[in-house]
Amino acid sequence: MVAANGFVSLATDADVIAVPGAGPLAEPVGVAVTAGAIGLRIARATGRSVLLPVETALLSAVLLILVPALVALAAGGAGAAFLVLGEASTSLFTLADALLAAVAGLIALLIVRARAAGAGTPRWPWERER
Known part of the structure; x- marks a missing residue:
């Protein structure tokens, strides 16, 4: 997420959070909380988690909206929080x-489904039993 934000920032010549009163920690805390929540959700995925990509995308969007606003509320007050x-x-x-969270959720879903179908750990050619 950090790299994606950097590329979008370079492409659009915009700040991730341009609200002056939000404080310097609004976006880093938001990204950290979001990454942790997505990691926990993916770790709990089962073969029946069909909507995992949608869940991770929505979880990411909601947390990246609410957490920086809460940090801005603590740093700059209600006005900064509403602007953020x-x-x-x-x-x-x-x-x-x-979108990146949805891709991560899709990859995790494919891995979980492959393991449920009996796929083993991939091995290099020299690791295979002869």
Whole structure:
């Protein structure tokens, strides 16, 4: 997510959070909390988690909107929090991170389903039994 935010920032010449009163920790805390929540959700995935990509995308979007707003509330007050809330909900950064979370959820779902179908750990040619 950090790399995606960096590339979007370079491409659009925009700050991730441009609200002056939000404080310097609004986005880093938001990304850290979001990455942890997505990691926990993916770790709990089962073969029946058909909507895992959608779940991770929505989880990412919601957390990347709410957590920076809460950090901005603590740092700059209600005005900064509302500005961050509005900015994050319409941001390309949030969209890019949600799309990456959906891709991560899809990959995790494919891995879980492959393991449930009996796929083993991949091995290099020299590791195979002869």
